[in-house]
Amino acid sequence: MSTKKFARESAVIMTEMVLPNDTNTLNNLMGGKLMHWMDVVAAIAAQKHSNSIVVTASADNISFQEPIALGNVVTLKAQVTRAFNSSMEVFIEVTAEDIPANKKVMTHRAFFTFVAVNENNKPSRIPELVPETPEEIENFQGALRRRQLRLVLAKRMKPEDAVELKSIFNLD
């Protein structure tokens, strides 16, 4: 296994069209359907980074501010932001496009965490991630704080051990 990979090597773009079966009674995309697409595109990015089977460990806050209408074309972009031991954070950005009206809106952004597992479903070591662009470097740096927040919320880390997270609030 290679020990280092570039962030860009995990990039994935997936395109879907909102069909009648995907919508609620207001003819907008169902939230659960969108989350399913986000899970799939992010899992593919995580697989590309780890060359392994991956499972979803967590999905950070997703808010639904912009409805996505029937007939819109939805583009989901995903890329790994940082790799830890067996887990990796994936950034997902969603845009919705009404092609006949020539309108394109960025509707959702989220971070999901995936864990690479071996044939016995046990977490397995993954390559380090190397960010290159300013945006990749910013996402890489923020990933450690976001990891600490989600592990504290999942009761997998003591708040006092979340050193980088506490530092942004100037707490001891």
Ligand SMILES: CCCCCCCCCCCCCCCC(=O)SCCNC(=O)CCNC(=O)[C@H](O)C(C)(C)COP(=O)(O)OP(=O)(O)OC[C@H]1O[C@@H](n2cnc3c(N)ncnc32)[C@H](O)[C@@H]1OP(=O)(O)O
């Ligand atoms: C059969 C082949 C098919 C191939 C086909 C390919 C198809 C390609 C497309 C696939 C597209 C669909 C892919 C969907 C993928 C699912 O939807 S999978 C289904 C939903 N997810 C699950 O069922 C996962 C259930 N949970 C688990 O199995 C275990 O809790 C986990 C996540 C593996 C962790 O295991 P554990 O024994 O607790 O391990 P532990 O050593 O404590 O932690 C391991 C890592 O997980 C991290 N972690 C644990 N919990 C959390 C959390 N809540 N938040 C963040 N990180 C966490 C830890 O921080 C640690 O990170 P590292 O320090 O190692 O980096």
